[in-house]
Amino acid sequence: MAERTRQKILDAAAVEFGAKGYSGARTAGIAARAGVNQQLIAYYFGGKQGLLDELRRRWSTRQETLVPPEVAFAESLQAYLDMTLDHLDLARLVVWQALGDDPGQGAEEARSEQKRRIEDGVRRIRDRQRAGELTDSVSAEFIVLLMHMAAFAPVAMPRMVRSVLGVAPGSADYRRLCREQLTTLLSRGGGTEAVR
Template identity: 30%
Template sequence: MGEIRNAERTRKAILQAAKEEFFEKGYTGARIESIAKRAGINKQLIYHYFKGKEQLINETIEDFMASLPSGNFTLPADPRDIAEFRFNVNVNHLMEFLKFTAWEAVDTVPENVNGEEHRRRVLQSYNEDMKAKQEKGQVPKELDPALLTLMLSSLTVYPLLYSSVTRMITGRAPDDPEFQQRWAQFLGLISERIFKMDVEQE
């Protein structure tokens, strides 16, 4: 029993160290040697638990996603609240992960890594949620649900990731509470414009 607990502890330590390494340096920049050093273990021990870097990144992201409160991925019933909700989740729970995803724009990585399957399931669930709201008359029929999901993703991620652009345009950093409050309110106003007509017909 003690051996099992030790193995679980070691595995958890590796995943935590891998999360820090991958999120800080991206897939290409991350090194197994650095992960071992962060975890305080021998490099060869990592290969005892994981086949290689690809398995490690996938399991790291799966573990990270599983650690988040389940309510983070349950969208509000009213489409007018989705953008503000997703922005607040990003600010409060996903900043490290979002910085990691920025590496994907410049990284050359193998297919089916970076927890792609898990992430696709979450994003496709947002598409399905938007389609369901459209069928209820809460979303204008002429708007493509997938493109709406992409738009909301952009509006709730871009200002946080591209801090220099946010600062140059607004004069405030994205981690400034005043900016976050103003942007959340702005997202609410934009959402009112997009979804207002059909919601009022209920």
Template identity: 30%
Template sequence: MGEIRNAERTRKTILQAAKAEFFEKGYTGARIESIAKRAGINKQLIYHYFKSKDSLINEVIDSFVTSLPSGNFVLPENPAHIADFRYKVNLEHLMDFLKFTAWEAIDSVPENSNGEERRKAILQSYVADMQAKQEAGLVPKELDPALITLMISSLTIYPLLYSNVTRMITGHAAEDPEFQAKWGQFLRLISERLFEDRGVRQGPGPSDERRES
């Protein structure tokens, strides 16, 4: 039992060190040697637990996602509340991960790495949720659920990742609580315009209540 616990502890230590390395430097910039140094172990020990760099990054992201509160992925009943909800989840729980994803725009990343399958499943669940809301008459029929999901992703991620652009346009950095409050309110307002007059209850949904409690 002692050996099993030690192995689990070593594996967890490697994953924590790898998370810090990947999230700070991206896939290409991350080095196994640096991960070993962060973990305080021999480089060869990493390959004892993880067969490759691809395997390690996939497990890092899988471990990170599963560690998040499950409520982060349960979207509000009211589609007008989804953008504000996702923005707050990004702000409170996903900033380090979002910075990591920015590296993908410049990295040469192998297929099926960076936790792609896990991330795709989550994003596709958002599309399916929007489709269900559309079938229930809560979302305009002429709008593509996948494109709505992409739009919401853009609005809830871009201002956070590109804080300098946010500051140059609005006069406030993305980290400024005043901007965060204004942007959250703006997301709610434009979402209400997009989904208005569709018989959707305008009070806070279940997810909203969880955030306020």
């Protein structure tokens, strides 16, 4: 019962933080969404900051276990797109934090963890470039940025995605299109044939 209540609170916090950012979210709103007494937030998580820290920890754990290093680039990109777009509330929270809505407590640790993950992603892309899977005419850092942009565009700019690509943001069509186009552009052949 306690674990189910904790999960209801975390789910409600993800929705509230995603909609309003950390600064705009209120524990009363989170409690109301979860259908629990507001005091349970303090009891289980120590307050709003504890909720944010737990959501960050879970997002980080998902990223760490997302893709084994030996899978192909297209599979890796697909997994990242799925993780981001299947958890829109958490993805919105990431966007809020990228815009600066990131409280002092735990923020520095979260930034350090993100930096470490990005550096690991760059290292993996370089390994793929050395192995001939990806072109080396595009920097590994820019490839990592492209992957993030593709994953978060439906979250941050859904109307733009629909207008430019003519597909629903975050849909299976969007994911397929991103996977195919980026794989073609970044393959050793350098995107000599456009994927349709």
